[in-house]
Amino acid sequence: MDEQRQRGPPAWVAYPSSGSVAKKARKAKAKAIAGSIDQHGAAPAPPANGCYFWVANKRRYCKLLANAGRRFCVEHDVDDATGARLRTPCPLYPKHLVATKDLDKHLLKCVHRPKPPPACFHLDVNRGAPIAAPSSVQTETAAEGDDGEHRSANVLATLPREAFDHFVAKLNGIWDALVADKPDIPLVVLGHAVMADRLAETHQGKHALQQASLLGHLEQKKLLEPNTCYVEYGCGKGEMTRYVHMASPSQDNRYILIDRRTAQLKLEYDFRKQARWECLTMDIKDLDLTLVADVTRQPIVAVSKHLCGVATDLSLRSIERHMDVHGICNYRDYVNREYLQRMGVTPELFRVLAAVSTWLVCGAPTASKSANKDSGPREEGDGSVDGNDNEDDENEDRARAEDAAVTEARQTADG
Secondary structure: OHHHHHOOOOOOOOOOOHHHHHHHHHHHHHHHHHHOOOOOOOOOOOOOOOOEEEEEOOOOEEEEEOOOOOOOOOOOOEEEOOOOOOEOOOOOOOOEEHHHHHHHHHHHHOOOOOOOOOOOOOOOOOHHHHHHHHOOOOHHHHOOOOOOOOOHHHHHHHOOHHHHHHHHHHHHHHHHOOOOOOOOOOOOOOHHHHHHHHHHHOOOOOOHHHHHHHHHHHHHOOOOOOOEEEEEOOOOOOOOHHHHHHHOOOOOEEEEEEOOOOOOOOOHHHHHOOOEEEEEEOOOOEEHHHHHHOOHHHOEEEEEOOOOHHHHHHHHHHOOOOOOOOOOOOOOOOOOHHHHOOOOOHHHHHHHHHOOOOOHHHEEEEOOOOHHHHHHOOOOOOOOOOOOOOOOOOHHHHHHHHHHHHHHHHHHHHO
């Protein structure tokens, strides 16, 4: 027994860490303060030299020390005459406060101030032509598709039953003319050797499989060649560009990453130092590739793993390719409005079609999901589109087949 006492307690005995002790102390202090609040909600006396600002949602005082001779800290100090706060949230980034009297000076040097647009900025260059002479305000709003109240479930919730029945009949007619009795487009999933480690790390994760398949298709089309300019639309953290560089590590290649949000790029040190790359923080609708310096000296390969809705239209418009509709598309920026007009798809009908297109990946609403079946079907969830910029002879054959089907449909309608 004495020997065991000298060796200390068994290994399985756990003592509370200093962090847990401090956490319990803070909770006890908070309970003490909360317990001292009377039934009328009056706060307890503030701590000595502490800030008098009462944080209502946390039921405690501000933890900062008050300024010398003042009742409040530098963040919560007020003007003695007016009672107004001496510091105000920055209009560019409201999470930090600045002195109200120095606000104009701060806006000139704030790190969150808007940066000047790049040289390739051309406002709305990739947007579609405005809708000519809209029949009503509702038509114009539906065509623009910029109002959140006219998207997704809100579209279907406000759609009358008669209008929805008309939409279903119209959609069934288009389906019978173009899709019914025709073979499905095959799903071809490829791979690439550079993704082997990543696939093992993620246990065949969804994103790794998509990246590997995109690389496989690029390799199959002989697009992973030296002396190429790769443009990644909607780059996010730049992972797709990173793997493209691993698959084609030529020093003659150039990489242009485009995204409208600033993110921490997942680019390796060797890539940052050796590769020719640049990141353009801008909206794709304003991107004019012809204004990028020296971009025409190399063949351009546009890649994207994930582009949602109208971003796909804008990207395809900038590289003059085709696409299909999705949940947050709008009629104005759709790349093939003439085709929609031939099929009788109006801006109002397009708005509903975009809302229900997410049912392909999310499933149509069931009776248990719909809160009110009498108000019309509702859309649940949202979906996305994976961008793929491949274009070959099969696409041309499919386009010819679609045109032939359109002709048949029009003849049937006329008959």
